[in-house]
Amino acid sequence: MNIEFHMKEITVHAPATVANLVCGFDVLGMCLNEPYDIMRVRLLDKKEILIRSTDGYNLPADPAQNTAGAPLLSILEEIDQQVGFEVIISKQIKPGSGIGSSAASAAGAVVAANSLLGNIFSKEDMVRFAMIGEKVASGVKHADNISPCIYGGITLIRSIFPLDIVPIPSPSLYVTVVHPQIEVRTSDARQILRKEVLLKDAIRQWGNIGGLVAGLIKNDYDLIGRSLEDVIIEPVRSMLIPGFDKIKQNCKAAGALGGGISGSGPSIFMLSKNEATANAVKDAMQEIYTDIGLAHHVYVTTVNMEGVKIVNAVSS
Amino acid sequence: MNIEFHMKEITVHAPATVANLVCGFDVLGMCLNEPYDIMRVRLLDKKEILIRSTDGYNLPADPAQNTAGAPLLSILEEIDQQVGFEVIISKQIKPGSGIGSSAASAAGAVVAANSLLGNIFSKEDMVRFAMIGEKVASGVKHADNISPCIYGGITLIRSIFPLDIVPIPSPSLYVTVVHPQIEVRTSDARQILRKEVLLKDAIRQWGNIGGLVAGLIKNDYDLIGRSLEDVIIEPVRSMLIPGFDKIKQNCKAAGALGGGISGSGPSIFMLSKNEATANAVKDAMQEIYTDIGLAHHVYVTTVNMEGVKIVNAVSS
Numbered sequence: 001m002n003i004e005f006h007m008k009e010i011t012v013h014a015p016a017t018v019a020n021l022v023c024g025f026d027v028l029g030m031c032l033n034e035p036y037d038i039m040r041v042r043l044l045d046k047k048e049i050l051i052r053s054t055d056g057y058n059l060p061a062d063p064a065q066n067t068a069g070a071p072l073l074s075i076l077e078e079i080d081q082q083v084g085f086e087v088i089i090s091k092q093i094k095p096g097s098g099i100g101s102s103a104a105s106a107a108g109a110v111v112a113a114n115s116l117l118g119n120i121f122s123k124e125d126m127v128r129f130a131m132i133g134e135k136v137a138s139g140v141k142h143a144d145n146i147s148p149c150i151y152g153g154i155t156l157i158r159s160i161f162p163l164d165i166v167p168i169p170s171p172s173l174y175v176t177v178v179h180p181q182i183e184v185r186t187s188d189a190r191q192i193l194r195k196e197v198l199l200k201d202a203i204r205q206w207g208n209i210g211g212l213v214a215g216l217i218k219n220d221y222d223l224i225g226r227s228l229e230d231v232i233i234e235p236v237r238s239m240l241i242p243g244f245d246k247i248k249q250n251c252k253a254a255g256a257l258g259g260g261i262s263g264s265g266p267s268i269f270m271l272s273k274n275e276a277t278a279n280a281v282k283d284a285m286q287e288i289y290t291d292i293g294l295a296h297h298v299y300v301t302t303v304n305m306e307g308v309k310i311v312n313a314v315s316s
Numbered sequence: 317m318n319i320e321f322h323m324k325e326i327t328v329h330a331p332a333t334v335a336n337l338v339c340g341f342d343v344l345g346m347c348l349n350e351p352y353d354i355m356r357v358r359l360l361d362k363k364e365i366l367i368r369s370t371d372g373y374n375l376p377a378d379p380a381q382n383t384a385g386a387p388l389l390s391i392l393e394e395i396d397q398q399v400g401f402e403v404i405i406s407k408q409i410k411p412g413s414g415i416g417s418s419a420a421s422a423a424g425a426v427v428a429a430n431s432l433l434g435n436i437f438s439k440e441d442m443v444r445f446a447m448i449g450e451k452v453a454s455g456v457k458h459a460d461n462i463s464p465c466i467y468g469g470i471t472l473i474r475s476i477f478p479l480d481i482v483p484i485p486s487p488s489l490y491v492t493v494v495h496p497q498i499e500v501r502t503s504d505a506r507q508i509l510r511k512e513v514l515l516k517d518a519i520r521q522w523g524n525i526g527g528l529v530a531g532l533i534k535n536d537y538d539l540i541g542r543s544l545e546d547v548i549i550e551p552v553r554s555m556l557i558p559g560f561d562k563i564k565q566n567c568k569a570a571g572a573l574g575g576g577i578s579g580s581g582p583s584i585f586m587l588s589k590n591e592a593t594a595n596a597v598k599d600a601m602q603e604i605y606t607d608i609g610l611a612h613h614v615y616v617t618t619v620n621m622e623g624v625k626i627v628n629a630v631s632s
Contacts, residue, residue, distance in 0.1 A: 027523045158527035159520065164542060166530050195515055202518040202548075204475065207343045209522045211474035213529045214482050226480060232518075 009042040010115050011312040014108025015304050016093045017100035018175070019144040019263040022228045023208035027157045028168075029100075031148040031304040032175055035092045037104045039068070041112035044084035047076050055091040059105075067102040067133035068109035074132050075113055079120075085113050094297075096183040098267040103145030104308075106133025111150060111308040124165060126150050138187055145263065152307035154216060171219040173303050174278035176256070178247070178285040179267040181295040184240050189264030192236055201231045221257060221273050228258030228271070241266045243288050250284040275300070325358040326431050327628040330424025331620050332409045333416035334491070334585050335460040338544040338576040339524035343473045344484075345416075347464040347620040348491055351408045353420045355384070357428035360400035363392050371407040375421075383418040383449035384425035390448050391429055395436075401429050410613075412499040414583040419461030420624075422449025427466060427624040440481060442466050454503055461579065468623035470532060487535040489619050490594035492572070494563070494601040495583040497611040500556050505580030508552055517547045537573055537589050544574030544587070557582045559604050566600040591616070 015036040021028040044050070049063035049072045063069025068087050076084065087109055093101040110130045114121045121129070130146045147155040147165050158164040208227045215223030238244040238261060251259065251270045255277040259270035268285070272278040278300045289296040329352040337344040360366070365379035365388045379385025384403050392400065403425055409417040426446045430437045437445070446462045463471040463481050474480040524543045531539030554560040554577060567575065567586045571593040575586035584601070588594040594616045605612040 024522065024526065026519045027526060156523065156526040156530060158523045158539075158543060160523075164523075164527070166527055166539060168526075168530055169534075193515065196512040197515050197518050199509065199511055199513050199548075202513050202521065203342045205518065206340065206522050206525045207472065207474040207476075207480075210340065210343060210472045210484075210525050210529045211480070211482055213526045214472060214484055214533060217530060217533045218485075223474075223482060227474060232515075 007043070007116050007313045007315055009040065009314040010112045010310055011038065011040045012108045012112045013037070013309045013311055014039055014104035015149060015308065017103055017145040017148045018177070018269050019100065020233070020261070021154070021212065022230045022234070022258065022260040023205055023212055024156070025230070025233045026142060026144055027209070028154065028212070029144040029148040030154045030175070031152050031307050032099070032177070032299070032301050033304040034299050034301040037092050037108055038090040039105070039108040039112060040088040041109060041116060042086040043116045044086055045082065046084050047082055048084040049073055049076065050084070050086040051089070052087070053089045053091065055089065057091050057095055059091070059095065065136060067137045068105040070136045071106050071110050071129040071133045072113055074129055075110070079117065085109070085116070094179065096185060097179045098184065098261070098263040098265045099177060099179070100145035100149060100263065102134060102137035103130070103149050106130040107146055107149035108308050109133070112310070115310055115313070123150055124163060127165060128163065140190070148307065150307050152305045153303060156213065168213055168216050170216040170303060171221065174272040174275055175269055175301050175303065176251070176272065176278045176281040176285065177262060177267050177269045177299045177301070178289065179297045180242060180289055182242070182266050184265045189237055189240065193233065194236070197232050204231050224271065225257035228260065230260055234260050237261055237265055241268065242294055243292055244268065247285055247288050250288060251281045254280040254284040256281045323359070323432050323629045323631055325356065325630040326428045326626055327354065327356045328424045328428045329353070329625045329627055330355055330420035331465060331624065333419055333461040333464045334493070335416065335579040336549070336577070337470070337528065338546045338550070338574065339521055339528055340472070341546070341549045342458060342460055343525070344470065344528070345460040345464040346470045346491070347468050347623050348415070348493070348615070348617050349620040350615050350617040353408050353424055354406040355421070355424040355428060356404040357425060357432060358402040359432045360402055361398065362400050363398055364400040365389055365392065366400070366402040367405070368403070369405045369407065371405065373407050373411055375407070375411065381452060383453045384421040386452045387422050387426050387445040387448045388429055390445055391426070395433070401425075401432070410495065412501060413495045414500065414577070414579040414581045415493060415495070416461035416465060416579065418450060418453035419446070419465050422446040423462055423465035424624050425449070428626070431626055431629070439466055440479060443481060444479065456506070464623065466623050468621045469619060472529065484529055484532050486532040486619060487537065490588040490591055491585055491617050491619065492567070492588065492594045492597040492601065493578060493583050493585045493615045493617070494605065495613045496558060496605055498558070498582050500581045505553055505556065509549065510552070513548050520547050540587065541573035544576065546576055550576050553577055553581055557584065558610055559608055560584065563601055563604050566604060567597045570596040570600040572597045
């Protein structure tokens with residue numbers, strides 16, 4: 001491989017993502033404009049990965065144990081050049097929040113490294129590398145956060161082996177996300193799921209997935225709203241999230257199209273057709289968590305059509 | 317209700333349909349241009365339903381037990397007028413073939429009756445009435461054949477209770493259907509299915525449904541082909557169909573995008589991008605069933621965008 005290095009250092013915004021989108025457990029995901037991690041990645045002249053962080057999250061500094069580091073180690077194995085990367089992570093997406101914190105680190109590192117290497121990898125390649133970071137984070141090589149983080153917009157993982165990523169066009173959507181300040185580990189949230197589901201529930205779920213995909217592509221907001229129903233995962237996982245049912249109910253009353261658990265939780269997201277509704281939904285969320293005295297963050301944002309964004313590049 | 321009767325007798329073509337479309341068990345269905353039943357429905361001046369057939373299938377003449385009769389009885393209950401219907405059925409779609417024979421009778425009768433009544437019912441209303449015919453035929457009120465038969469094209473049943481039918485746009489598709497002359501009862505084909513499925517299989521299936529719906533709407537033939545995969549129903553039901561695996565394999569080798577069991581079988585359908593491929597697929601199917609000495613019918617047709625079609629109307 002003949003790589004020319006035009007850039008020496010790149011800064012990216014690595015955005016939060018909402019996996020599952022209620023009915024699409026493990027297959028659907030959506031990229032958000034906020035929040036995002038800020039990552040500075042610098043090209044080194046020897047085969048090594050250095051991880052530094054400027055946040056207080058105390059994530060592993062050993063590259064092999066770090067969600068940004070592990071994919072980069074894998075990239076170094078793939079290329080011949082004597083290069084390495086230093087990554088400085090300023091995490092804004094709290095780990096364990098359920099909005100793709102580990103995916104952002106992995107995707108951000110891979111997109112920045114690929115750019116420093118002269119864009120030698122395709123988006124699909126980058127997803128493959130970044131999935132290695134998800135394995136470090138949760139023990140499972142899933143792509144439902146990684147894909148939208150790298151492709152932008154909404155993506156469907158039609159198949160994970162072999163990897164088949166389908167970008168799903170969508171109309172303008174506002175997203176309100178509330179993150180109650182409790183931690184739900186992805187691994188715990190997976191463990192409480194049953195290994196088998198009733199065929200009749202699976203049928204209901206695939207009707208909703210078909211409906212959601214059709215609604216998104218056809219700009220049919222009502223169909224999107226009706227399809228945001230999960231009869232399999234949500235009834236189990238929502239028990240881990242204080243006030244879940246009430247929040248869902250009040251947000252819909254405030255005009256949200258629908259929504260549910262973001263990824264494995266504890267964050268809850270709601271989709272709205274316009275900003276005013278998204279703000280009313282925010283108020284509804286805040287009221288409930290204020291009432292029960294639970295600390296929380298709320299974001300009102302939109303679908304990020306770009307994914308990881310290069311915001312600064314310093315030439316060599 | 318104030319009904320004006322413009323027509324005294326109507327003849328319709330009630331087409332065959334392919335339910336499930338491989339990955340969309342109980343939710344997806346597609347209307348075909350051939351074969352179709354020919355049904356003549358005449359307005360009577362008293363509240364009664366008369367069923368006559370000009371084919372040799374020996375289907376029940378008692379309206380309550382007949383798939384065309386039961387929906388019409390239900391329509392009579394709904395309206396005030398002292399009217400009834402005589403239905404003369406010339407069945408071309410063999411019962412038990414798996415291409416929506418019972419749905420065609422039910423949908424054809426309802427569409428014709430609605431036209432005779434001055435089109436007082438919506439398409440969704442008509443699906444509800446026709447589903448009563450499916451209950452008579454198989455014991456289950458399913459809509460995956462009825463909906464495409466009435467709406468035309470490809471439909472998704474997002475939800476059966478409450479009924480939510482989503483028309484799915486599709487690109488031009490050729491359909492080859494082979495009907496091996498063995499009978500698989502819908503009720504038997506349902507009974508052999510397990511009541512529970514593995515979550516991992518359900519996830520794979522909903523990836524495929526999302527992919528198929530996206531591929532159809534986006535005119536992405538390759539995605540349609542990749543999504544025509546069923547890891548839940550087909551492995552069980554295909555055992556009831558002689559030569560299934562070989563047919564699938566040879567049809568794909570002949571250029572088919574993919575395909576599988578039509579409804580609950582025994583018919584097998586394959587989708588192709590053009591007519592030449594659809595004909596090559598036909599040859600592949602015929603070769604296999606000729607080799608094993610199994611009588612069969614093959615149809616090469618296209619997606620019927622109209623559904624039940626009124627071909628003749630005699631004024632009063």
